[in-house]
Amino acid sequence: MKILENIALAPLTTLGIGGRARWFVEAASEAEIAEACAWARERGVPLFVLGGGSNVLVADKGFDGLALHVALQGVELEGDLLCAAAGCLWDDCVLRATEAGLAGVECLAGIPGTVGGTPVQNVGAYGQEVASAIESVRAFDRVAQEFVAFANAECGFAYRRSRFNTTDRGRYVVTRVDYRLLRGGEPTLVYADLKAHFSEWKKTPSLAEVAEAVRGIRQSKGMLLVEGDADCRSAGSFFKNPSVAPDVAERVRRIAAESGVAVRMFPAEGGLVKIPAAWLIEQAGFKKGYTLGAAGISSRHTLALVNRGRATAEEILALAGKIRAAVEQRFGIRLVMEPEMVGF
Numbered sequence: 001m002k003i004l005e006n007i008a009l010a011p012l013t014t015l016g017i018g019g020r021a022r023w024f025v026e027a028a029s030e031a032e033i034a035e036a037c038a039w040a041r042e043r044g045v046p047l048f049v050l051g052g053g054s055n056v057l058v059a060d061k062g063f064d065g066l067a068l069h070v071a072l073q074g075v076e077l078e079g080d081l082l083c084a085a086a087g088c089l090w091d092d093c094v095l096r097a098t099e100a101g102l103a104g105v106e107c108l109a110g111i112p113g114t115v116g117g118t119p120v121q122n123v124g125a126y127g128q129e130v131a132s133a134i135e136s137v138r139a140f141d142r143v144a145q146e147f148v149a150f151a152n153a154e155c156g157f158a159y160r161r162s163r164f165n166t167t168d169r170g171r172y173v174v175t176r177v178d179y180r181l182l183r184g185g186e187p188t189l190v191y192a193d194l195k196a197h198f199s200e201w202k203k204t205p206s207l208a209e210v211a212e213a214v215r216g217i218r219q220s221k222g223m224l225l226v227e228g229d230a231d232c233r234s235a236g237s238f239f240k241n242p243s244v245a246p247d248v249a250e251r252v253r254r255i256a257a258e259s260g261v262a263v264r265m266f267p268a269e270g271g272l273v274k275i276p277a278a279w280l281i282e283q284a285g286f287k288k289g290y291t292l293g294a295a296g297i298s299s300r301h302t303l304a305l306v307n308r309g310r311a312t313a314e315e316i317l318a319l320a321g322k323i324r325a326a327v328e329q330r331f332g333i334r335l336v337m338e339p340e341m342v343g344f
């Protein structure tokens with residue numbers, strides 16, 4: 001294990017923003033993960049686990065601790081069980097699964113980032129979430145200093161949540177995830193964008209065709225990492241889609257009716273109502289392509305804040321603050337930021 005010093009983090013994130021890590025280590029094995037955690041613990045140094053860097057905003061002053069880059073590789077397919085090391089690219093796993101005729105993750109194609117991040121925020125899109133496929137998660141427990149395995153039911157999965165980003169935030173470093181898929185299963189086709197894509201098809205599309213369609217839809221929204229695409233310099237969705245109490249949803253409906261605009265709402269867990277954050281932002285006056293200094297809103301998706309050149313973390317946060325204030329003023333809803341904030 002080699003501990004490096006003063007390593008720039010910006011190139012390791014999709015936003016391309018932020019200062020340096022005081023210390024940095026790339027761990028390519030479980031032994032190195034344990035070693036890196038011990039190194040930080042013995043020195044009382046804070047630890048930040050970096051995967052694909054697709055959901056983080058690093059402070060301009062950097063991170064005064066050890067950035068642990070999880071680089072474990074290796075994917076195995078045993079029957080309908082896909083076992084992937086935490087550092088593998090998630091989209092490669094989706095490709096592998098769909099090509100093998102295994103259903104369960106086809107709608108999660110094109111999501112940037114690595115396997116290790118998928119159980120943490122229970123990654124989901126277009127009507128699927130990894131919680132439905134995950135069989136077990138292996139991780140290093142930084143408190144007990146040992147490797148542990150969690151069965152699905154022990155992961156505390158809920159909408160975009162798990163024990164790893166709530167009650168046990170920061171405690172575990174995920175090293176491997178096993179996904180139980182369905183051989184010969186039908187693709188999930190429930191979201192309007194996807195249904196519209198296949199509306200003229202006479203037959204049910206294959207898993208690989210659905211995954212490819214999802215990549216295409218994501219690309220049209222600037223949500224697929226493509227070299228040279230300025231709208232990709234983002235951390236994906238910057239705000240969570242809020243789930244609100246029915247009376248709040250009713251107020252939003254009223255405001256929409258008064259303005260003569262339609263609003264889509266969806267039932268959410270616990271009797272709540274899910275409202276697309278992008279709609280709230282647009283109705284609060286922020287359109288695609290909006291710019292504030294070197295920060296801006298993607299020209300293809302209102303939910304993605306982008307780095308238009310040499311944006312700083314402060315500029316991104318200033319824009320986020322402006323958007324949140326406007327949404328709160330118009331609808332009384334406080335948007336929650338989705339990326340992990342590092343070094344603030």
Ligand code: NAP
Pocket residue numbers: 121122123124125126127160190191192193221236237241266274275276277278303
């Ligand atoms: P979208 O498809 O325009 O959807 C906007 C909002 O409407 C989301 O809250 C979505 O719920 C909801 N929605 C749309 N159709 C729905 C349906 N048939 N049933 C229930 N809810 C429905 O969103 P987008 O921003 O372009 O993103 C596309 C997909 O990628 C979404 O599913 C989004 O959640 C997902 N995504 C996930 C992450 C993540 O895991 N961190 C990050 C970025 C985007 P859901 O959010 O529950 O789907």
